[in-house]
Amino acid sequence: MTHPGKTAPRFYLTAEAPCPYLEGKLERKVFTHLLDVDANTINSMLTGAGFRRSQTIAYKPACDGCSACVSVRIPVDIFTPSTSQRRIIKKNTDLERVPREPIATEPQFELLHTYLQDRHANGGMSDMDEDDFSAMVEETTVDTLIFEYWTRSDPADDTLEPLGRQKLVGASVTDVIDDGLSMVYSFFDPSESARSLGSYMILDHVKKAREMGLPYVYLGYWIDDCRKMAYKAKYQPLEALTMDGWAPLEPPSDTGSNA
DSSP: OOOTTOOOOOOEEOOOEEOSSSTTOEEOEEEEEOOSTTHHHHHHHHHHTTOEEETTEEEEEOOTTOOOOEEEEEEGGGOOOOHHHHHHHHHTTTEEEEEEOSOOOHHHHHHHHHHHHHHOTTSTTTTOOHHHHHHHHHOOSSOEEEEEEEEEOOTTOTTSOGGGEEEEEEEEEEEEETTEEEEEEEEEOGGGGGGOHHHHHHHHHHHHHHHHTOOEEEEEEEOTTOHHHHGGGGSSSEEEEETTEEEEEOOOSOOOOOO
């Protein structure tokens, strides 16, 4: 629907390029620019329609002959952590979630650099510099926060940093949309592998969405044949966007790992 005096978003199609998730496949994307005064409304609408945001662009796969990328979201009110997920929550009770405005910081960039070198050394983001990171975080026209996760220091030890925070171990660039939280990109300290921080941040977003009265946490795309993306099916009950709208996604037998 268009509104008087306002321009409906225009959509464009990219050229084909190698798929970063499935070997031998080519990807195309349909995209639009989130530059209108209604950027928040449009971003909310498009997220619910399976789009993702990158800076001021909303995009969605439009690949010829392939529909492997499936948009998924967690319905907050009916989600119950599994036994293993409850253990992850318990492991991280010493962490403090700190919401920040979308302004890039040096500690965030250092954490991202460490994460990329360990987990995605050959990926498309591995050569990001500080300017690239600042653009990723700060070039947003919608309601965006960075949720930082800090270890809490011992209050009896006055040699540690103030405010009870000691070490930044995780962060998530997150959009606040009309019906939920959309996790745009998250990263964490790989040396803290015992914490399963990737999983914990998703579980904590469910908790935060519930606190905010928002019904969904959007996780982006689930790809059954890509181990790095298949883990999202662990968060049951999970909904997937189908040709007939959002519907429950049954967990496959092997859902990978994002710990």
